Structures are given as structure tokens and as C-alpha cells.
Amino acid sequence: MECLKSSFLFSTPLLPPHRTKKTKTKNYNKPIRSYTPSHEVRRDPWSPHTGDPTKPKPYYLRPKAPLSDDNARRIIKGKARYLSTLRRNQGPKALTPRWIKRTPEQMLQYLQDDRNGQLYGKHVIAAIKKVRAVSEMPGGVYDMRLLMASFVGKLTFKDMCVVLKEQKGWRQVRDFFGWMKMQLSYHPSVIVYTIVLRLYGQVGKLNLAEEIFLEMLDAGCEPDEVACGTMLCSYARWGRHKSMLSFYSAVKERGMILSVAVFNFMLSSLQKKSLHREVILVWRDMVRNGVVPNDFTYTVVISSLVKEGLHVDAFDTFDEMKNSGFVPEESIYNSLINLSAKNGNRDQVQRLYDEMRFHGVVPSNYTCATLISLYYKYEDYSRVLSLFSEIARNKIPADEVIYGWLIRVYGKLGLYEDAYETFEKVKHQGLLTNEKTYLAMARVHLASGNVDKALEVIGLMKSRNLRFSRFAYIVLLQCYVTKENVVSAEGTFLALCKTELPDAGSCNYMLGLYVGLNLMNKAKEFILRIRKDGTQFDGALYRTVMKVYCKEGMVPEAEQLTNQMVKHESLKNCKFFQTFYWILCEHKEDVQIDDKLVTMKSTDKLDTTALGMMLRVYLTNNNFSKTKMLLKLLLGCAGGSNIVCHIIISLTKDGEISKAESLNHQLITLGCRMEEVTAASLISHYGKQHMIKQAEDIFAEYVNSPTYSTLFYNSMIDAYAKCGKQDKAYLLYKQATEEGHDLGAVGVSIAVNALTNQGKHQEAENIISRSLEGKLKLDTVAYNTFIKSMLEAGKLHFASSIFELMCTNGITPSIQTYNTMISVYGKYQKLDRAVEMFNKACSLGVPLVEKAYMNLIGYFGKAGMIHEASQLFSKMQEEGIKPGKISYDIMIYVYANAGVHHEVEKLFQAMQRQGCLPDSSTYLSLVQAYTESLNYSKAEETIYAMQSKGISPSRAHFNILVSAFIKAGMIDEAKRVYVRISTFGLIPDLICCRTILKGYLKYGRVEEGINFFESIHKSTQGDRFIMSVAVHLYKSAGMESQANEILCSMNKMRIPFLKKLEVGSAERV
16 A cells, blocks of 8 residues: 555665674675666666766866755755665676765764764664663663663754654653653654654554654644544554544644645555445545545445445446546446446446456456356356366366356357356366356256266265255255256255245246146145245246146136236236137136127236146036137137147047047137148157057048148058058058148158058058159158168168169268168178178277177177177277167177186176176177187086076077087986976976987987977977977887887878988997
8 A cells, every 4th residue: 555655654864783603694795796787776866977087077177066954964864865776786887876975064963973874863763772782671670761861962852853763662652752852952743743743653553653642732732634643544454444544634723735645544444344334435525525546445445336236326436536547446347347236237348358358467366256256157068168268278267166157158059068068177176166066067967867977076076075055955856856866856955944934946846846747736735835924936836836726627726826926027928828818717707708808908918728727627617608708719820729639639538539529529619720730740649659549539530621631641551551550551641642732751751661560561662663663852851761671671772772772862871871871781691782781881980889889899700700799899999889788688698608707707897897788688798708618518517507597498498508508428318307397386398308309410419319209299280390200210220110100100190201300320420
């Protein structure tokens, strides 16, 4: 502050302190380094202005008049100042002043003083040291008169003032001033009293200062501006504002004009205590008295004007400051920017910021946060990001508030990864201290649909013992409502209620959760509770409550609530509320149909959603007159027919088919027809619900209308297809095309898909051929449908030609197209073309889905290309695609076919770590891998371990093991496994029996084979292989009669006999 520079508050420094040998001293003998001296060092004023200063003119050539005492004093003081400047700016070019010429009397006095270049004489310095030494003695021990006895009569009044001025302790000042007043050379003066006031004020002895001031008045010394200013500065320094203002009033009455330093001291002190009104009053006095303010004055005053709400005066003072040539500080710009931001004056904020940058004033992080909050409020996100780049460029330390705003902006822009990285950066820097930053990140996670991450952030905040505010509970409630966790949401809502009455938004979240989960009893209880608690409703909450009342048919409650909400200003301009009020309150007694009533309310002032809700209520209550009136109103509103359609669909979903048909009938009775889009969507919905009769009725009602065409037919064909009526779908398609209706790419796709699902591939191929030959304009979806249809029909060459035609016609293939073509070429055993399709799909710039990778991996596995399959699986994971259960199953199957059991085990363990639980097919591949690698014991252990995992083994698991034993010639082990199948509650199937019997045949174990056949022949009658093996076994054993008997049976059943089978073929090999 400027007043700290005042000569009343700081004294001139004395001689350097005495240095002992232990004290580290500067080396003054060190040679001075060469540098340019300061601009303050000039030619000394005592040298001639012309000629060579080293060769001055003789005295007789330039005689001068003798100097007076006053003039000599001026010169001596000037020399002292010059020497002081010179010592501070030593250099090789510094000018050394010549000796000052004095009169003999002046020279004599100078030698007697023995100053030797010092500011004061030796006796004055000795007196200063003598009095200062008293500070080391305890109070009351010394006697100032005895200590200063040697100086009696030697110190002039001015010398005593100097000694007094150079003291530091208030006791020394008090005692020395008491001794000073007893000296003959002393005379009362405002100067000496000002010195004492200043020293008392510095140490806070304001009571002593007041006593000295009164003593000064009693002594007849009229206080001047300096004395009064010193007293005011003392009051200001120690926060005695009441005393300061009282004293200031007295000073004003005397007509004294204080210096700007004193005013600055007063203004600063008042502002520190937030006494902004008093700051403004003092400022106005200052302006009235013509005191010229400096930059510090303007800084303090503008800040107080802003905080006092005098915005116009603040900007006027700001302009005055700039006109005076001062560059405003960052704090002034910050106050005005913050003020303009609160008033929503974006242009003024930008102007101030641009002016601030023009003057080179670096904004603080608080200023940047204010600007970011303003830009965020008006959704000017590009400026937010630009400002943040500027913050980084200017190396302004961004604090948690700025990072918090940046996280919000990233969330609004959908840059969720950037928001998360910013949050992690703040956490890493240790700046996470405010709950607002945590909640900003949690809301970003909510916006991205990642509720678990949002809960994780809130959990982190809780672990750091941050207090939960209302806003924190509201965000937590949103998380649980999104997860549909009713128990946790209810607990959070109760915690929110403990803070204070819940807001309408939180109540709406809870009520929406109950309605969404169809917990209507809880919803009604919740509404009763919040109405009892006196919760302030807003438009959204009123809408949700009325939705519940209308769905439950609670008309009296809806009427009561609407009457209560009439006085709410927030609902005054709400069309939804006004519509309900008009129906329930103004015209509730109008039960008769009155056309005047219908026409008296302008339809543009009615809300179609509210009319639709009330229409459904009256339908539920069988109030046909009101239903008809509301139906008329709805049809007169824009989009009213869509509302009626939605009501019909909603009634259909709820199973109230009769009411849906009744409403549709009333609609037709009124001479109104649904729009094509509405009717088509209704038919489509009936198709999804497998209500084909209702769909046919709607179609029959509207099919002859000239405005209904492509969309209408397509929706009916689609409804037939969804209801499994593919024949009717195909017939309707043929009828429409024969009548000349162009069903377009959508209709053709629906028809082809329906025929393909029914297995009528020839009819599907005919439609495809006609479409391609007729050069029908097809889209990507239609081509995809054609290719998929021919793939399932096994017409791989035709499917390939369709794809080539698609590319020729300039239709861009999609990911699904390439995925289907991978299947086409995979089945066609053209893996090079399949790989080419995969690479083209990668070049689209759209991330591939897991299905595309696994499709190609599956074909690699079937072709035995294990290395390529493994590489592609690794690449998929590198691209950030997390394998699912199906992917793991396919890859395990690939390795299992190759017998690489160690890779199968690795994948099996990785699959479980990822949370993908293995099922029966997974274990089947695992068993196959062990059997292919001849690890039969592991395969058998795997089958038995399935039960401990809650998975029952199937016949296929045992068949693989039995087959492996037979191939290895381990017939007894195969028979042992066969016997154990029944212990799992399974009956061996035909495949297992064939495998066992084949083993007996190959290894020539005739007797055992015959016994096995006789044990299974009743359950396997009619099987060609088993009966043929039995014939060979019987003949090998010499049992011709039994062999002929089986042959006769085979002839009767017209089963060909396998002659090429041989007994003991494996042994001969």
C-alpha cells in the first residue's frame, strides 16, 4: 500500500550494525565488475557544467558570494543523497564528486561535527545508540536522566528529534520524549509530536497515541495534515474503524485535505472488514476535496463499488482510471468480469477480457473459471476449449474448479474419454478436494450410460470422507433410478429427505422409477406422501403424477390435485396443466355432447398428451360421451391422430382388445381415418403381438383408400411374416405387385426374408431374379437380404454375383454385407476371398464387431489354419474387442479339432477370468481336445467334473470318449465308459452303440460283439450298420442260422446289407 511509503511510518536507516569476527562480511576489496551504471547516476551538481571537470577554473576567475547557512544545508543534504545513489550504483564510469567548497565557518563547524560523510554527527549517533541500548534493560530499572546526563546541552532540538525518530521501542520513545521535554533547547512542535504518534501507531499503542495527541493540543500545537494523517493511519492499521471515522469527521470539520497515501490506508482498512459503504463515502470525500487518486485507490474503490452493488458507478470509475493513464490490475478486471457474467452480459465480458489481454495483464485461474462458467451457461463450448488452450499456453496454473468445468464441457460434447482422462489427471495431481468435481464426473458417466462408473466415482468421494450435500444425494439417486435398483433408490431418497424437503426433480425420479417398473401401488403411496409433506410441484412432476392417476382411473384425485395447482405460477403457462384444468375443473359437469363446447376452446391451446391421457381414463370408465368429445378435440389438434393410434397400441399391449377396437370404430364413425404412417405402425404392432386378425381388419378397412400405398402394404406383409404366415405374406406381395404397386426395396426385402425363413428358397430366388432383372432400385439392406437368402439356400455362386452387382451399381457395402460374404466364401472354400472381404471391412473406418472376426476364425479352424485363426483372435483383442462366450467357444473348438490341448486349457481359464461361464458345448470341445491329444484320463475327469459345476454331461461327451478308446483299441475302457453312462441318468444312443459294435468287429472280438448285439438289438432294430455287423459276427462264429435270420429281417425291411465289413480288420493291419 502507498501509505506504507510515508515518511511518518518508516525512519531513515542508521549506520551499518557492528560486525564481529564471526559475522560473514562482504569483500569490499573485491574488484568491481564492469557494467553500465544506472540512469540515476549523472554528473554531480557541484562540478562546472562546461569544460573539463578534472581541470576547474581558478577561484579568482569564477568568484561566488558566500553561502548562507540555509544554502549550505541544502548542498550538504544534496551531497548526502548523491553519495547514497552513488554507493548503490558503483561502476567504472561513476563520477566522483569534487570537494565542496565551504566558508571557513562552515568548514569549522563540519569538522567539529566530525560527520566524516555520515548523515548525522558523532554525538547524535552516540545518543541514538545510548537510547537504543535501553531496550535490553527491563522496564523501571534505568533512569533516562542519568543515562543521558552526558548529552545535556550538547543536542539541539533538531538532534533530539533525530534521536527520537530513530528509536524502535515504544518505551524508549516514551522515556526519551519525557527527558527531551526537560531540555532547554526543547520547544513544543507538531513535528516532534508527529514522530511520537507515528512510533506509537506502529506498535499499536493507540491509547498512548491518543494521550500524546491530546497533550499536543494542550501544548498549543495545531495539528497539521501530517499529524492527523499519522493518527488516521494508526487507527486504520489496527482496525479501529469507529475511532478512525470519528477522528476523520473531526479532520473534515477543520477543513484539512489529507494526502492520497492516508486515504489509501483508510480505504484499504475499511475494505478488509467489508465496510464497503464506508469505503464509498470516504472515496466521495476524496474526490470532492480534489485529492488525485492513484492506481491503488482505484483498485480498492472499484472492488467496493462492485460488492456494494453500484455497478454503473464501478464501470464509471473504471473508465476514469483508464483515462487517468493507469493500467487496471488483474483483480479489477476479475471483479468486473464476474459482475458482467452474473448479469449475463456476454459482450461486455468478452470486451473486458480482450482489453485485459491487450494490456498484457495475465488472468488468474479465478478469472478463467468465471469465463468458463459463463461460456458453459450459454453452451458456447468452443470458447471454453479455446480458453483452456490459452490457459495451458500462458502457463496459468489450472485449479480444481477449472478442471471441473472442463469435465462438464467434455460431457456435454459427448467426449466421455476426454472427461475421464481429465478427471484422472486431477486425481493424480492431488487436486480432488471438492465434491463438485466428483459429481461432475459422475454425471458424465451417467450421460454416457455407464452407471457403474458413476457409482464408483461417488464411492471414491465417500471413501475420502467428503460430506454429502443435497446435490450429491440427488446424483446418487439418479444412478440408482437408472439401474432400476428400487431398494437403494429408496434409501438414498430417505437420506435426501433428512437434509430438507426433497425437490420436485428428485420426487419425479422416484415416481418415474415406480411407474417404469409398474409398481403402481408404491407409486400411489409415494404421491400421497409427497402431497402430505407439501412438496412444491413443477411441470414435470405434475405430468408424472397425472400419468399415474389417469392409468389407475383416479379421476377425483386428479381433479383435487389440479385444483390445488391453480395458484402455482410455474404452471400458469403450462399447456399440459391448463388442458387438465379445462377438462376436470371448468367443464366436469358437461356430460352431454355439445359441439359448442368442443369449438369454444382453441385447439392450439390444448395439449394432445393430456387429451390422450384423459381419453384413456374415460374409455376405462366407459364414459362414452366424454370419450367422443375428447376424440373430437384430439382429431382437431395437430398430431392428434397419432395420439389416438398410440392409445390403441397401448390398449392392445395391456390386452384390452375390445376397447382398442371400440376406439378405432368411433374414429371411423366420426368420418376420420388414421394417417398412413399411423395405420401402418398399428398394423406393425399387431404383427409383433401376433394379433393377425386385428391387423387384417385394419388393413381391410384402409386398403382401398387412394392415399394408402407402399408403406401400408409393406407393414401388412411384415405382420404376416412375424406371425409365421409366410404363405400369406408371399401372396400379398404377389397381389400388390400384380396390381401395379411398387413396394420398393423394403417390400422386396420383407418378402424374400419371409420366404427364406420358411425354407422356400426357390420362390425367394425367383423374387430376387425378377428384382435384379427389372433393375429395381435397391438399397444396402435389400442386397444384404438377397445375399443372406442365397447363402442359406446354398446358392453360393449366385450370392457372389449379387455382391458383385451391388458393387457395380455403386451401393456401398456395410459391415453386415462383408460379414455375410465372409460366410459365402468360407463355405465356398475360397478363404483368400474371405480374407479379402475381411480386409475391405477393416478399411471402412468403422470398428468391426466381434461377429465379423469370429466368422472368419471359424472358417480358418475348419480349414485347419490354426496359426491364422490364433493371429486373428489376438488382433481382435488388440483392437479393444473383449471376447464373449461364443468367441471363446469357437476358438476352443478350433484348437480342440487340432488337438492342441494346452491352448484349449489357457483359453478355458481366460474365459472364466473374464466372467464367461462355460457350458456343455465348451466342455465338449475340452473333452475333444484331450482325446485328440490322447490324454484320455483328462478327458474322463473333465466329464465327471462337469457335474460339480452344475452342468450335466450329455451323450455327446461320452460318445467322443468312447470313440477315442475304440480308435486306440482300448475296447474294455470303451465298454467301461459305456456302462457308466447309465449312472448319469442317460441311455446310450445309436451312435454310441455303433461305435462299440464297430470296435468289436475291427478287433475280432466276436463273442463279446455277439453278446453286446444281443443286449441292444431290441432298441436298435432297423439300423443298417448294426444289423450288418451282427451278420458278420454270427458268420465268423459259425452261427449261420442266426446270421440268416437277421438277413431275412433286413430283406423284409428292405435294408441293404453291408458286404464290405470285415472281422478283425484292425488286427491284420
